Amino acid sequence: MQGDFNLSLEASGSVMSLTDFDPEVGQTDELCPDSQFEGIVGRSTAMLDIFTRLQRIAPYYRGVLISGETGTGKDLAARALHRLSPASGGRYVVLNCSAVVETLFESELFGHEKGAFTDATRDKAGLFEYADQGTLFLDEIGDMPLASQAKLLRVLQDREVQRVGSLQTRKVDVRVVAATNHDLRDLIAQNRFREDLYYRLSMVEIQMPRLADRVEDLPLLQRYFARRFADVFGKNISGLSRAAHARLSSHSWPGNVRELENVIGHAAMMTRDGLIDVPDLPEYLQNEPEGVRTNTEACETLHDQERMIVIRALAAAGGNQSRAARALQIGRDALRYKVRKYRLRVSRSENAFVVSA
Ligand SMILES: Nc1ncnc2c1ncn2[C@@H]1O[C@H](COP(=O)(O)OP(=O)(O)OP(=O)(O)O)[C@@H](O)[C@H]1O
Ligand SMILES: [Mg+2]
Structure with missing residues (x-):
């Protein structure tokens, strides 16, 4: 080895x-069992440090930011956090923020009431409610529209959601893992990302190292x-x-x-x-x-x-x-x-x- x-x-x-x-x-070496952590392969100092951090954070986190270049293993780290957390028995729900049409974001995340907008033909729960007692993975968080960012921040603070078109609030118990391959500070400077949300999420940040x-x-x-x-x-x-x-x-x-x-x-x-x-x-x-x-x-x-x-x-x-x-x-x-x-x-x-x- x-x-x-x-x-x-x-x-x-x-x-x-x-x-x-x-x-x-x-041809020769067997993969040493402790070179893999929750399906993440590595034994460099940088990766051992990531494994330690994931293990320490998992029991306690409410919101985590995973940053790193494309292909560094952010998805794997997010899944590991869920599996090691007390919410592992709950759902693991993924939303790729870059794939959602801007106008549907809030309904997707928080749900809607029948009649809240033209296509809202029935009441619908959002992903936060769906992920109750589990984990919501918000991939490419840098692509989330500013208005939804404000609402996300409120959910992280108050742990309750309001469906679009409803006055009623519902309690949710969801752990949020957000991932980005942008430098969110650059997006803040361009007024594309809310600074308060960044600070809320980056209180616990895991930076996946480049392979190089x-x-x-x-x-x-x-x-x-x-x-x-x-x-x-x-x-x-x-x-x-x-x-x-x-x-x-x-x-x-x-x-x-x-x-x-x-x-x-x-x-x-x-x-x-x-x-x-x-x-x-x-x-x-x-x-x-x-x-x-x-x-x-x-x-x-x-x-x-x-x-x-x-x-x-x-x-x-x-x-x-x-x-x-x-x-x-x-x-x-x-x-x-x-x-x-x-x-x-x-x-x-x-x-x-x-x-x-
Ligand atoms: N340390 C690792 N050990 C084993 N496989 C890995 C590791 N890191 C990444 N991979 C594999 O590489 C691919 C990309 O990983 P992943 O999807 O987690 O990257 P990502 O950081 O989320 O990338 P993107 O920003 O493009 O979404 C996956 O198939 C994953 O299984
Ligand atoms: Mg990814």
Whole structure:
């Protein structure tokens, strides 16, 4: 185990000696049971710290903010909090705030009375009532409209909800976990997020570390996903070649663990002999390691660079174009245009995605 730890640190440094690597990464070690906490894999100091925090917070929290880049495991952390909390016997209800039409937000969260608005043909409980005695996970909280933020704050303070169109208040006992991959302080500065709600939520904040900041977890995660995809595909996968491991170690992982999961899923599908090698990796990872590419990069055309950026964003987002567009801070139509322009084909299968030219 300790050997892997040193191995990956060397791989991420500027001096990279391939001869220092084990011939095959992933064949020997068994996943040590305490490298997983509630389905979250990691044994870096940063992840052990997260595990400790989740365990300490879980019995007591009413509201928690989980922040971190895309693919860092915020969903997993939210589920872990629920499972470890006294509300684990109750429902775990998820609302993705970026997927709700602005006008329906309040009815969705707090419910409505019959006749409160045109389509309100009957009384309806909102998610807070539905999650009573359980947990409500508000994903992408940064996308919640300001008016709903004010009402959410009131529920967190008073622990009661009022259905749209009703004067009656109802007591609810709900733990709220909010997640964001934005810096909410930036949104506050742009008047898109309420400062008082931020302080209320961030009283307990868990910041999921980037994969690039815990590279010592890479070998462990590679093995974990290689095994998982071996099971899923019913294939015998022995591990990664040292060249493939070196290539992965020098990548910057903008899509964090989700990107790694997709890369291993892709490679597990492609490998013929069960040993994942460089040609089995997605195209954008088959080129030279990022660290040694700096000289040639200056020669690349804008066209090539943009194409590679689009491919990386799609890969990081697991082929999900909306997510990739958000990461690139462009609209979905603009991304679709670029996908056509660079003749990329993005196909998603159940457990992996493929992006190819
Ligand atoms: N530490 C980890 N161990 C095992 N799997 C992980 C870990 N972190 C993330 N994953 C896997 O990576 C994928 C993305 O994780 P998750 O959905 O929790 O990320 P997220 O932070 O919520 O991303 P987003 O901001 O895009 O919603 C999932 O399939 C999850 O199971
Ligand atoms: Mg998520």
